[in-house]
Amino acid sequence: MADNTSPSHTYDLTKQVAVVTGAAQGLGLGIAETLARQGASVIIGDLKQEKARQVAEQMGKQGFPVSGEHLDIANSKSVDQFFNRIVGKHGQLDILVNNAGVGQSVSAVVDLSDEQWQRVIHTTLTGTFYCCRAAGRQMEKQESGRIVNISSINGQNPAALVAAYNVAKAGVISLTRTLALELAAYGVRVNAVCPGPVYTDFNRTLMAQRCDSLNITEEQMIEKIRGAIPLGRWGQPTDIANGVAFLCSPEASWMTGEVVRISGGLEGVAAAPPKRK
DSSP states (O other): OOOOOSOOOSSOOTTOEEEEETOSSHHHHHHHHHHHHTTOEEEEEESOHHHHHHHHHHHHHTTOOEEEEEOOTTOHHHHHHHHHHHHHHHSOOOEEEEOOOOOOOOBOGGGOOHHHHHHHIIIIIIHHHHHHHHHHHHHHHHTOEEEEEEOOGGGTSOOTTBHHHHHHHHHHHHHHHHHHHHHGGGTEEEEEEEEOOBOSHHHHHHHHHHHHHHTOOHHHHHHHHHHHSTTSSOBOHHHHHHHHHHHHSGGGTTOOSOEEEESTTOOOOOOOOOOOO
């Protein structure tokens, strides 16, 4: 993380209380840090409670009001208790970024187990629903708020061998658009972001499996994907985080129900795999 103690307010989020789920590392951490740099008080909600508190403490030393809390998005009761604590402590909830979710092992649909399908759908889609529901209740009362759901380019253009993940992320898009309609009368805006390839630990695990299935090295896979991106480079967490910050800002006040792709121009990976041995 950067060591600049003076937030650069590209977007003014001062006096805003923001929750970012799954933000103890990777993309979520980049989003949490960016919102904090825009002036928001950020709560990191993560299953890895100790790690969330550690990164929050590091950002706190830089002068940013950030805290880390335990949150299991796959548990409805845990989600409701979490948001009740946040509102009880801060008296408001202005921003929710639903970043938490899980991926799946590379697998053809015909080999995909019940357990893996249910795990991905329940955590990535149903967990997002739980958080949207809890936050939406508070934002209705306030008649203000912004929700940004992190989907994926896979939710728009599915890739082979990750059907559960594709479906979960497509569901997040549909949930986003539904909630945008339902909360519009309350002045609450709901949008989604579809990131392209960002080299986080989340993607690194999936990449290793795809390398095995294609019998190529990790370096070859990295270059293969880079070459498919029109802007010619992999994304960074800050690329996605800056888009999220914009959607949370007053500058995006006439945007709701939108699905914003941030992918360097990449629309999806539609290559069909060869016959399995």
